[in-house]
Amino acid sequence: MQIPAGFYQVKKDIESHKYSLRDIMNEYLSRIESNKDLNAFTCVFEDVTSRADEVNEKILNGSSGKLAGLICSVKDVISIKGKPLTCSSGILSDFKALYSATAVERLENEDAIIIGKVNCDEFAMGSSNENSFHGPVLNPIDKTRVPGGSSGGSAVSVAADLCMISLGSETGGSIRQPASYCGITGLKVSYGRISRFGLTAFASSFDSIGVFGKEISDIASVLEVIAGYDENDSTSSEIPVDRYCSILEEDINTETFTIGIVDEYFSEGLNPEIKAGLNSLIEKLRAAGVKIKSVSLPYSKYVIQTYYILTSAEASSNLARYDGVRYGLREVNSTNLEEMYVNTRSEGFGTEVKRRIMLGTYVLSSGYYDAYYRKAQKVRRLIKSDFDRVFHEVDYILSPTTPTTAFKLKEKIDDPLSMYLNDIYTASINLAGIPAISIPAGYDSNGLPYGVQVIGKKFDESGLFKMHKLISNTINSN
Numbered sequence: 434m435q436i437p438a439g440f441y442q443v444k445k446d447i448e449s450h451k452y453s454l455r456d457i458m459n460e461y462l463s464r465i466e467s468n469k470d471l472n473a474f475t476c477v478f479e480d481v482t483s484r485a486d487e488v489n490e491k492i493l494n495g496s497s498g499k500l501a502g503l504i505c506s507v508k509d510v511i512s513i514k515g516k517p518l519t520c521s522s523g524i525l526s527d528f529k530a531l532y533s534a535t536a537v538e539r540l541e542n543e544d545a546i547i548i549g550k551v552n553c554d555e556f557a558m559g560s561s562n563e564n565s566f567h568g569p570v571l572n573p574i575d576k577t578r579v580p581g582g583s584s585g586g587s588a589v590s591v592a593a594d595l596c597m598i599s600l601g602s603e604t605g606g607s608i609r610q611p612a613s614y615c616g617i618t619g620l621k622v623s624y625g626r627i628s629r630f631g632l633t634a635f636a637s638s639f640d641s642i643g644v645f646g647k648e649i650s651d652i653a654s655v656l657e658v659i660a661g662y663d664e665n666d667s668t669s670s671e672i673p674v675d676r677y678c679s680i681l682e683e684d685i686n687t688e689t690f691t692i693g694i695v696d697e698y699f700s701e702g703l704n705p706e707i708k709a710g711l712n713s714l715i716e717k718l719r720a721a722g723v724k725i726k727s728v729s730l731p732y733s734k735y736v737i738q739t740y741y742i743l744t745s746a747e748a749s750s751n752l753a754r755y756d757g758v759r760y761g762l763r764e765v766n767s768t769n770l771e772e773m774y775v776n777t778r779s780e781g782f783g784t785e786v787k788r789r790i791m792l793g794t795y796v797l798s799s800g801y802y803d804a805y806y807r808k809a810q811k812v813r814r815l816i817k818s819d820f821d822r823v824f825h826e827v828d829y830i831l832s833p834t835t836p837t838t839a840f841k842l843k844e845k846i847d848d849p850l851s852m853y854l855n856d857i858y859t860a861s862i863n864l865a866g867i868p869a870i871s872i873p874a875g876y877d878s879n880g881l882p883y884g885v886q887v888i889g890k891k892f893d894e895s896g897l898f899k900m901h902k903l904i905s906n907t908i909n910s911n
């Protein structure tokens with residue numbers, strides 16, 4: 434069965450009795466079954482067909498919510514009451530969530546149906562989705578390659594048409610990088626735009642929930658519903674949520690804004706095919722009347738160090754709660770409490786998570802706190818002020834999302850540094866707390882997709898929707 438693009442069309446078709454939401458759900462369920470080798474889903478919920486009947490009924494009698502017809506997946510670091518919440522970790526392999534994340538609750542209140550949970554790197558730490566208790570996720574475009582991470586399962590569930598959208602999470606690029614590797618759109622919102630309540634903490638001052646999709650109108654509809662203040666998250670913003678869907682309807686006057694191109698981002702390390710593709714996009718935008726300005730972010734050379742020091746510090750503290758006492762795995766053959774802590778954590782956590790805990794504990798230890806943690810905090814401020822300054826000169830910044838296209842499975846697993854360098858264009862955005870979107874921009878000569886990243890001012894998600902429209906139209910115009 435062919436499923437039309439955009440959930441709104443599905444809703445219309447149901448209204449005109451072309452098919453039912455159960456037909457759509459059954460189609461997705463059979464696709465998930467026949468694509469099991471991708472390892473995208475960690476569980477599919479049992480009640481989804483009956484839920485489809487309920488929403489179908491509501492559509493037919495005119496009482497359905499704003500997202501009726503939408504079927505989505507949720508990254509397994511986000512809580513859904515009563516469902517498994519493994520965070521792809523052995524330490525939570527049997528854990529079920531006690532409450533739902535605010536974003537999930539808001540989706541469900543508007544009649545979106547969550548079809549299941551999707552695989553990711555353990556506690557969202559990684560760039561390849563190979564650090565998972567459930568095993569690696571495969572890239573549907575080339576199954577010998579990674580889908581990117583940490584939200585690899587989310588990206589694949591959308592790219593392989595196993596659902597319409599997916600909720601993922603970002604700490605340093607985990608939505609934009611897999612979106613780029615899988616040829617779909619991924620939106621990372623401003624820090625505080627979407628409540629973090631129910632999102633398992635990795636690095637609390639960086640983390641945010643975000644959305645993957647193929648249809649930008651689906652992403653806009655979802656964001657309108659899940660964004661906004663939540664009394665359960667003191668860092669969520671009270672700034673009103675825009676009408677993102679209506680922004681997509683507006684005409685764009687290309688002469689009213691300026692796009693900045695970062696000098697430092699187009700130099701060494703960037704795959705030449707991506708560089709050429711983006712340069713040709715920039716020329717087309719210029720020809721369409723957009724003002725293009727070259728800008729500099731001099732502190733970008735410190736992004737990776739700063740990001741990994743600060744996020745590991747926060748992670749080492751956040752992950753202290755998995756101690757075998759309160760929930761999750763407990764190693765029972767220990768003879769005293771300390772041994773139980775050690776054995777539980779040694780057994781439950783994977784290699785990358787242990788690496789981050791050790792790194793984080795080290796940079797927070799009294800002898801090294803000033804040299805690493807405090808210094809990194811200062812550099813974070815400088816990186817943020819780089820963006821503040823540039824955003825006085827331009828309205829948006831355009832950059833590559835990733836330095837390369839998807840790499841081979843196992844290629845970087847033993848080389849953490851080269852894995853970390855994947856975040857070179859994305860992590861700065863999380864350090865600064867600003868929004869960015871990865872938009873499909875082209876393919877390399879191996880047929881592997883890559884994205885273009887547009888970065889906006891804090892809380893200007895609306896501008897990113899406008900840029901998505903402009904850039905997709907520009908790319909598709911020849």
Ligand code: GLN
Pocket residue numbers: 557558559560582583602603604605606607608635744856
């Ligand atoms: N690759 C980055 C890391 O491993 C980003 C992770 C994320 O955004 N959750 O930390």
